Amino acid sequence: MNITNDRFKIVRAEHEGRVVFYLQGDIDEDAIFNQIANETGEVIINWKGVTSINSCGVRNWVNFIKTMSDRTIYYIECPPLIVKQMNMIPSFLGTATVYSVYVPYVCDNCDAEKLVLVTAEKFGSVEETIQCDQCQSPQMELDGHPKHYFTFGRAK
Amino acid sequence: MFGALKKKKTLTAYGLFSKPEAAEKIVAGARHVHSSNLGAHDPLVAITEGGSERGLDFSYPWERRQEAQFVEVRSAEDRHKVLRELVGLLGTDGHSTLKDVVGTVLEELISNAIYHGLRLKNGERKFNRFEKPQLQPSEYIKVGTKVAPNGVYVSVEDSGGSLTFEDIQEAFYRCYQRGLNQIQQKDNGAGLGLYMSFDQATHLRIDVWPGKKTVVSCWINRKRVPNEDNFSFNYFERT
Numbered sequence: 001m002n003i004t005n006d007r008f009k010i011v012r013a014e015h016e017g018r019v020v021f022y023l024q025g026d027i028d029e030d031a032i033f034n035q036i037a038n039e040t041g042e043v044i045i046n047w048k049g050v051t052s053i054n055s056c057g058v059r060n061w062v063n064f065i066k067t068m069s070d071r072t073i074y075y076i077e078c079p080p081l082i083v084k085q086m087n088m089i090p091s092f093l094g095t096a097t098v099y100s101v102y103v104p105y106v107c108d109n110c111d112a113e114k115l116v117l118v119t120a121e122k123f124g125s126v127e128e129t130i131q132c133d134q135c136q137s138p139q140m141e142l143d144g145h146p147k148h149y150f151t152f153g154r155a156k
Numbered sequence: 157m158f159g160a161l162k163k164k165k166t167l168t169a170y171g172l173f174s175k176p177e178a179a180e181k182i183v184a185g186a187r188h189v190h191s192s193n194l195g196a197h198d199p200l201v202a203i204t205e206g207g208s209e210r211g212l213d214f215s216y217p218w219e220r221r222q223e224a225q226f227v228e229v230r231s232a233e234d235r236h237k238v239l240r241e242l243v244g245l246l247g248t249d250g251h252s253t254l255k256d257v258v259g260t261v262l263e264e265l266i267s268n269a270i271y272h273g274l275r276l277k278n279g280e281r282k283f284n285r286f287e288k289p290q291l292q293p294s295e296y297i298k299v300g301t302k303v304a305p306n307g308v309y310v311s312v313e314d315s316g317g318s319l320t321f322e323d324i325q326e327a328f329y330r331c332y333q334r335g336l337n338q339i340q341q342k343d344n345g346a347g348l349g350l351y352m353s354f355d356q357a358t359h360l361r362i363d364v365w366p367g368k369k370t371v372v373s374c375w376i377n378r379k380r381v382p383n384e385d386n387f388s389f390n391y392f393e394r395t
């Protein structure tokens with residue numbers, strides 16, 4: 001584990017022979033990603049644990065990912081706050097391929113929220129409404145326009 | 157509460173826009189943009205036009221200034237503490253779209269106040285992002301929030317009064333064209349804060365008393381659907 005500051009850390013793990021870097025906490029001007037660059041070969045970035053990212057954190061990541069342009073990189077389990085960055089700042093993605101993202105749903109009836117993990121082959125056909133786990137209403141809606149949410153896919 | 161509006165010809169755009177389309181209007185000179193399927197009949201348009209003409213104290217229905225709780229930010233450490241506390245009001249669950257958006261907007265507006273709003277006497281920015289600023293007794297940053305059932309009201313006021321409409325136009329032009337120079341490499345920030353706030357907030361209002369203070373207020377809807385394209389932007393320069 002590499003602690004870059006008290007608000008952000010990177011955890012390296014291996015799954016079935018593949019190296020995954022789990023980013024956890026708040027990414028801001030103090031976040032450092034050099035540990036990832038030291039890894040040779042394919043890089044998988046798991047974004048699920050990122051709780052916030054500010055504009056200087058975005059800049060740090062974009063500057064870092066530019067230095068990795070010759071590497072094979074996958075983004076997995078991107079929460080909505082990271083998807084937003086990929087949509088707003090195309091260079092946030094760099095040369096990476098997005099393997100999976102969380103899609104936010106909100107219940108029209110009880111306001112419950114739910115994140116559903118969607119893999120790349122379903123980016124173009126995500127369901128706009130699902131059933132709410134809490135109140136069983138069939139009107140749990142995707143929180144935003146699907147076309148807007150998957151803008152990053154068209155930018156590649 | 158608000159002083160007289162500076163007499164200046166302003167341009168209001170109304171219709172149904174996406175955020176990039178609205179940004180284009182702002183870059184072209186619109187200080188007021190109202191996006192709604194009601195078009196010119198959107199009640200917010202009448203408030204903007206009435207307010208601009210009268211120059212009197214006025215507020216939009218989404219503003220919760222009277223009900224908001226205010227805290228002061230006096231240092232970089234305060235910024236993190238205030239953010240944690242205010243975002244904590246929205247619950248302690250993991251990811252929540254509203255919490256993420258409120259956190260981002262608050263962070264960017266507070267950072268803008270610290271690193272762009274406060275200036276030296278010669279007009280240069282006082283702090284860079286790698287310093288741990290401490291405000292002088294004569295300076296202040298006040299952060300107000302009100303959590304309502306249908307959304308969150310946020311207000312950030314600084315004693316700088318240095319945000320110009322031209323700053324906003326430059327930021328939106330640079331960010332919405334999504335080119336290679338979208339991100340600035342300056343010491344005082346990446347230049348994305350206003351873009352990120354405008355892109356994620358439902359209503360954004362900026363009041364500037366040049367050299368005295370800036371008040372940035374916004375409303376964030378709890379749900380983005382079904383009215384994602386209903387939003388507003390208003391910039392008022394006051395004397």
